[in-house]
Amino acid sequence: MENLNSYLIVSAVLFSIGTIGVLTRKNAIVIFMCIELMLNAVNLTFVAFSRYLGNFDGQVFVFFIMTVAAAEAAVGLALFIAFFNNKDSIDVTDANLMKW
Amino acid sequence: MFDNVWLIPLFPLIGFLINGLFGKKIKNEAIIGGIGTLMIFLSFLVSCGILMQMIGLPPEQRVFEKVVFPWIHSGHFKADMAFLVDPLSVVMIMVVTGVGSLIHLYSIGYMHGEEGFYRFFAYLNLFCMSMLLLVLGSNMLVMFIGWEGVGLCSYLLIGYYFHKKSAGDAAKKAFVMNRVGDFGFLIGLFTLYWWLGSNHNIWTVNFMEIKAASHLLPYGGVVTVATLCFFLGATGKSAQIPLFTWLPDAMEGPTPVSALIHAATMVTAGVYMIGRMSFVFIKSPDTMMVIAVVGAATAIFAATIGTAQNDIKRVLAYSTVSQLGYMFLAMGVGAFSAGIFHLMTHAFFKACLFLGSGSVIHSMHHALHKIHSHDDAQDMRNMGGLRKAMPITFITFLVSTIAISGIPGFSGFFSKDEILWQSFSNPYHGNLNIVLWGIGAAAACLTAFYMFRLVFMTFFGECRINPGAKNHLHESPLVITIPLMVLGALAAFGGYLGMPKLMGLLPNYFEHWLDPVFELSTEYGSTYAQHGEHLSHGLEWGLMGLSVLIAIIGIGIAFTMYVQNTKLPGKFVATFPALHRAVYNKWYVDELYDYLFVNPCKAFGQFLWKGFDVLIVDGVVNGVANTVMGFSGIFRYLQSGYIYNYAFSMALGVVVMLGYFIFK
Amino acid sequence: METLFFLIITFVAIISAILVVTCKNPINSALSLIMTFFCLATYYVMLDAPFMAAVQVMVYAGAIMVLMVFTIMLLNIRVDASKKHSHKVVFSLIIGFFTFVNLAYVLFKSRVAVATGPYSADMIKQVGHTELIGKEMFTNFLLPFEITSILLLVAIVGAVILAKKKI
Numbered sequence: 001m002e003n004l005n006s007y008l009i010v011s012a013v014l015f016s017i018g019t020i021g022v023l024t025r026k027n028a029i030v031i032f033m034c035i036e037l038m039l040n041a042v043n044l045t046f047v048a049f050s051r052y053l054g055n056f057d058g059q060v061f062v063f064f065i066m067t068v069a070a071a072e073a074a075v076g077l078a079l080f081i082a083f084f085n086n087k088d089s090i091d092v093t094d095a096n097l098m099k100w
Numbered sequence: 101m102f103d104n105v106w107l108i109p110l111f112p113l114i115g116f117l118i119n120g121l122f123g124k125k126i127k128n129e130a131i132i133g134g135i136g137t138l139m140i141f142l143s144f145l146v147s148c149g150i151l152m153q154m155i156g157l158p159p160e161q162r163v164f165e166k167v168v169f170p171w172i173h174s175g176h177f178k179a180d181m182a183f184l185v186d187p188l189s190v191v192m193i194m195v196v197t198g199v200g201s202l203i204h205l206y207s208i209g210y211m212h213g214e215e216g217f218y219r220f221f222a223y224l225n226l227f228c229m230s231m232l233l234l235v236l237g238s239n240m241l242v243m244f245i246g247w248e249g250v251g252l253c254s255y256l257l258i259g260y261y262f263h264k265k266s267a268g269d270a271a272k273k274a275f276v277m278n279r280v281g282d283f284g285f286l287i288g289l290f291t292l293y294w295w296l297g298s299n300h301n302i303w304t305v306n307f308m309e310i311k312a313a314s315h316l317l318p319y320g321g322v323v324t325v326a327t328l329c330f331f332l333g334a335t336g337k338s339a340q341i342p343l344f345t346w347l348p349d350a351m352e353g354p355t356p357v358s359a360l361i362h363a364a365t366m367v368t369a370g371v372y373m374i375g376r377m378s379f380v381f382i383k384s385p386d387t388m389m390v391i392a393v394v395g396a397a398t399a400i401f402a403a404t405i406g407t408a409q410n411d412i413k414r415v416l417a418y419s420t421v422s423q424l425g426y427m428f429l430a431m432g433v434g435a436f437s438a439g440i441f442h443l444m445t446h447a448f449f450k451a452c453l454f455l456g457s458g459s460v461i462h463s464m465h466h467a468l469h470k471i472h473s474h475d476d477a478q479d480m481r482n483m484g485g486l487r488k489a490m491p492i493t494f495i496t497f498l499v500s501t502i503a504i505s506g507i508p509g510f511s512g513f514f515s516k517d518e519i520l521w522q523s524f525s526n527p528y529h530g531n532l533n534i535v536l537w538g539i540g541a542a543a544a545c546l547t548a549f550y551m552f553r554l555v556f557m558t559f560f561g562e563c564r565i566n567p568g569a570k571n572h573l574h575e576s577p578l579v580i581t582i583p584l585m586v587l588g589a590l591a592a593f594g595g596y597l598g599m600p601k602l603m604g605l606l607p608n609y610f611e612h613w614l615d616p617v618f619e620l621s622t623e624y625g626s627t628y629a630q631h632g633e634h635l636s637h638g639l640e641w642g643l644m645g646l647s648v649l650i651a652i653i654g655i656g657i658a659f660t661m662y663v664q665n666t667k668l669p670g671k672f673v674a675t676f677p678a679l680h681r682a683v684y685n686k687w688y689v690d691e692l693y694d695y696l697f698v699n700p701c702k703a704f705g706q707f708l709w710k711g712f713d714v715l716i717v718d719g720v721v722n723g724v725a726n727t728v729m730g731f732s733g734i735f736r737y738l739q740s741g742y743i744y745n746y747a748f749s750m751a752l753g754v755v756v757m758l759g760y761f762i763f764k
Numbered sequence: 765m766e767t768l769f770f771l772i773i774t775f776v777a778i779i780s781a782i783l784v785v786t787c788k789n790p791i792n793s794a795l796s797l798i799m800t801f802f803c804l805a806t807y808y809v810m811l812d813a814p815f816m817a818a819v820q821v822m823v824y825a826g827a828i829m830v831l832m833v834f835t836i837m838l839l840n841i842r843v844d845a846s847k848k849h850s851h852k853v854v855f856s857l858i859i860g861f862f863t864f865v866n867l868a869y870v871l872f873k874s875r876v877a878v879a880t881g882p883y884s885a886d887m888i889k890q891v892g893h894t895e896l897i898g899k900e901m902f903t904n905f906l907l908p909f910e911i912t913s914i915l916l917l918v919a920i921v922g923a924v925i926l927a928k929k930k931i
Contacts, residue, residue: 007807008871010774014781014800016864021785022773023856024750029790029836031744033797037781038829043820045871051811055881056900059816064821064903067912071919073828077835078926084839092743748855755862762869 007048014041028080028090032073068100101149102164103575105183108143108150108193111233115139115225123218133208136221140228144197156542159616162187165238165308172241174302184238188617191440192235192372199364200228202233202583206455207356209579210462220260220354231365234461235372239306243373247285247337250366251278255362258353270349270661277346281336286372288329292380295322306377311620314379319628320386327380327387331394333371338424340398343688355458357727358413363454364447371443378621382483385628389529392432396523396539398427403546407553408683412457417724419504420450422543426519429540432442433529434625435522439612442515442551442597444610448594449500451511452587456497458557459576459584463490465628467565467572476564478566480554485563485743489573492581494559496588503591505548506651511595513648516544520647521640527629537643539659541650548654556662560720578749770810777803790836794829801825812885813892 014037021034043062050058080090087094115136123132154162164185171181183189205222211220230249238244251274259271289305296316297303302313313745317323337348350362361367373701374381374391381387399422406418423446464477475482487494503510506517523538563570594601598610661668673680682688738749776799783796801824808817844846901909 004876005872007811008775009868010777010807012864012867012871013778016860017781017785018779019751019863020856020860023744023751023859024785024853026744027790027841029832029839029841030784030793031791033784033793033832037784037800040801040824043929044807046818047808047811047813048779049815050907054883055903056883056896059813059849059897060900060905060921063819063897066819069869070823071915073831073925074771074885074916074919078923080835081839082926089904090915092840095740095743097840099837286850465903748852748859751859751863758866759862762866 004048004052007044011041011044012046014038014044026091026093028083028092028095029077031092032076032080036069036073039065101146101153102185102430103166104146105164105166105236106168107146107331108183109195109229109236110137111146112225112228112232114236116222116229119218119225120222123222126218129185129208129212129217131220132218133204133211136209137201139225140197141201142230143193144231147190147193150185152193152553153187154190156189159612162616163308169642172738174615175392176296176297177305178303179239179241179305181242182306183236183242183330184239185708186617187235187613188375188440189235191444191587191614193232195444196231196235196365199447199451199587200231200360202452203356203360203455206359206458206580207354209577210458211354212741214354216260217289217425218542219277220257223253223256223260224357224360227257227361227366231369234369238308239304240478241305243376244285244289247333247369247373247474249362249368250281251275251282251337252349254278254361257357259578260353264352267352270346270352273477274346274350275326278336281343281370281416284329284332284336286333288333289323291425292328295326298306301656303316310377311379314383314624316622317380319383319415323380324384324386325375327384328390330373330377331382331387332389334373334428335394336370338367338370338428339421340370340424344421344685345399346403347421348414348686351413353409355413355454355461358417358695359451359458363396367424368427368443368447371431371439373429373764374431375436375440375617378431378618379624380627381431382434382621388432388434390432390533391428392523392529392536395425395428395430395432395721396536396543398422399429399543400539401548403543403550404683405686406550407546410480411476411556412460412480412483412558413454413478413545415480415550416450416453416457419453419551422547423450423504425543426516426540429523429536433519433523433526433533433536434528435519436618436621437611438515438518440614441610442519445503445511445515445591445594445598448587449503451589452496452500452584453504453582455580455587456493456500459493459580459674460486460490460728462580463573463574464565464569468567470570470572471566473566473569475569480557481557482653483563483567484561484565485559485574487559490559490575491597492575493584496581496584496591497559498592499588501551503595504551506647507542510589511591514595514598514600517644517647518598520544520611521600521643523636524643525635525640527631528625530630541647544647545650545654545702548651549658552655552658553662556658560663561666581630581681582621588753602637602644645670766810773803773806773810777807790841791833794833794836798825798829801829812888813893815897 018034018038018041023038025031027032030092043065046065048057050056050062069099083095084090119126119132126132165182166185167180167182169181172179204221207220208222211217214220227250230246230253232246234243234246234250237246249584255271255275255278258274259268263268273683288659292310293303293305296310296313300316302309302316304313306402322752323684332343336343347362351358353362380393402418402421402425406415406422407531409418411416423442427439427442427446430442460483461477464483468475499510503512506513520537520540523540524533526533529536557651561668565573597610599606661672663714685691780799780803784800787793788794788902801820805817805820808820821889835842887903888896
């Protein structure tokens with residue numbers, strides 16, 4: 001059984017990679033996947049802490065996060081499709097109506 | 101009945117709302133005119149009821165204040181929407197609603213077929229409401245609403261034919277000059293309020309409360325300042341020197357407007373205001389003298405101008421200014437009830453004169469219109485011999501002219517003679533009295549002269565009108581002549597209400613009626629009055645006879661010049677060309693004002709526009725805008741509008757802040 | 765033995781996570797992400813949370829990722845064609861690095877000496893992880909659990925509305 005810190009390091013690495021992905025990629029779906037990655041990194045932290053504290057609150061929280069992620073996926077992907085219908089593209093650079 | 105006093109201004113307001121909001125839809129002139137007339141007539145009935153009730157009460161109980169609703173209550177300051185019913189305001193509402201109803205009725209006939217008929221009646225009703233607020237207001241603020249309201253209506257009605265430039269200019273002139281006066285009114289109000297409040301902790305604008313506290317006011321000093329300011333307001337509204345030039349120009353409005361607003365009611369507001377606050381005015385001997393002098397000066401000054409005008413309405417306008425001068429003279433010599441009495445009789449005969457001139461213009465206009473002539477329908481040189489064509493108009497006009505000239509037996513004689521006698525015998529102005537009387541008498545002579553000149557040029561002599569139009573001249577319809585007859589009767593017999601005690605036939609009802617209002621003022625006045633020897637009845641009879649004689653001389657001169665020997669005026673002009681030119685051009689007062697005030701103002705405005713506004717104000721505004729634009733040109737790169745840039749800054753911010761809190 | 769296993773899983777997880785970010789083709793990214801999710805499921809098993817592992821596989825790898833792959837195919841996106849901004853990548857790497865530093869520091873600092881809760885590894889083995897989670901969920905977290913259903917309902921409605929032709 002590995003100690004807590006190893007899991008936390010892995011979680012931090014995954015989270016950072018997710019952040020970099022969100023910042024560098026232009027494809028909205030890929031950005032979305034990177035966000036999922038970040039969420040999962042957080043999930044790992046929750047489960048690890050939960051295990052080492054002997055408390056299940058963290059795992060229940062993970063369960064809720066998954067629910068949110070599912071809802072987010074449904075709505076988010078619907079948004080992408082609507083966006084694609086309008087702009088014929090899925091690039092965030094094309095989401096520029098706010099540009100002056 | 102007193103409790104229903106709020107109905108009096110309400111009816112015209114309803115009429116204004118109906119005609120103003122729906123008049124365009126109604127279209128039918130009979131209905132619009134009927135509503136307007138009916139509303140003011142209802143007010144007249146209520147006023148009659150109040151008068152009847154007041155007659156039944158003993159003099160001490162003839163004051164009643166009706167609070168309609170609390171208006172402004174803030175700290176010390178308290179002003180209600182309240183109406184004051186006392187003998188003075190009852191006289192005023194009787195005049196306003198009575199003459200007002202007749203003029204409304206007259207307008208139905210006179211304005212027939214005019215574009216904007218409904219607009220005219222809406223304004224007229226609004227005017228009546230404002231005027232009634234003015235005379236009924238129980239505090240200075242309600243009075244001020246009315247004061248401003250009548251100014252506004254005057255502006256609207258002078259500019260009724262707004263497509264004519266001269267009418268628009270006249271309206272603006274009237275409004276601006278009234279503003280100068282209103283400024284004085286407000287300053288006076290503030291001064292009085294401030295002085296009473298800060299020195300005696302009586303914070304009030306209510307007339308009755310000021311009256312109760314008036315014994316605290318000093319003689320002269322701050323009261324002089326306040327009353328002079330009030331008097332400035334009165335000169336603006338009542339067309340006295342120096343603010344009188346707007347009234348003759350105001351004749352650009354329709355004739356009923358001239359009759360109602362610029363002769364019978366609105367222009368007397370200044371006189372009424374002085375009467376209402378007589379207990380303050382009398383406390384300043386200096387102000388009283390200023391009022392008397394200005395009144396006398398205006399009376400003679402306007403009368404001289406009136407002798408040389410050819411426009412029938414302009415003559416009447418200068419006559420109005422002159423008669424208002426008499427009223428101020430009366431106020432200035434402490435003869436308040438005589439002033440108010442002249443106000444009333446003047447309302448009768450001057451309204452009748454204006455309506456009569458309107459009737460003449462109306463018929464002239466139609467006759468000239470029939471033959472497509474472009475002669476001026478208001479120029480007396482185009483008239484003459486109209487008495488046969490328009491007998492009713494002629495008779496009522498003649499009666500009113502006799503009344504204004506001061507021939508015994510007619511209303512103007514009683515009031516004017518009372519004023520002249522009081523200006524001679526009053527105990528306030530010492531040696532100035534004889535001068536005031538002299539000026540008043542000279543003005544009376546001129547009045548008789550120019551009024552009969554008007555009558556002779558219009559109704560006598562041979563007809564100078566275009567021969568083709570002559571056959572089209574005819575008497576005006578009944579709706580016009582009925583008001584004329586009623587007013588003519590009032591002009592003839594209205595004076596018996598205030599017959600001098602001297603004659604002993606009738607008690608001076610009018611003076612007794614107003615006694616409770618002016619009692620206190622007389623009491624204050626007596627503290628500095630110089631009582632000379634008692635003037636005998638013989639002297640009074642003598643002066644009365646003298647003033648009648650003077651009037652008859654004036655009439656005689658007019659008769660000689662304009663009926664017997666019609667070449668005389670031309671010779672006179674040829675002999676004194678400079679004098680005639682000066683009088684004909686109204687002593688160049690307008691030009692003087694243009695030179696002194698208007699042109700400097702315009703130049704200053706030009707400077708402010710070109711120099712100050714364009715360079716400095718616009719420069720600052722544009723400079724600020726340009727600076728902001730320059731900076732935003734740099735900073736706008738932060739706001740790219742792309743989502744990922746915002747995500748980037750957010751992540752950066754999170755990292756930096758997290759790092760700061762972790763590693764600090 | 766277990767340490768070696770942990771290291772291998774960690775290696776795979778990080779490599780596939782990097783692939784998610786770097787792959788030009790979104791399909792490849794998606795597949796790499798699925799790999800990462802499996803690795804995480806493995807971690808959950810190692811952390812005595814088999815139920816979470818199952819849910820992870822079913823919900824993430826099974827439901828969400830299928831949805832994503834479907835969307836990618838539906839929109840027929842092949843390659844992320846837009847050219848990259850190098851400075852943006854550099855900045856992002858810097859930010860990512862500092863994120864990592866921050867997180868690692870915080871996580872290291874949070875020392876957990878003793879287990880405070882009632883659930884030990886033995887107890888989980890004895891009673892069963894699913895049952896314990898279920899008990900927790902339907903007793904202490906009943907209200908949030910019910911509210912979750914509302915969230916899902918809203919998501920369904922939102923997705924249906926957004927999927928209409930004309931928004």
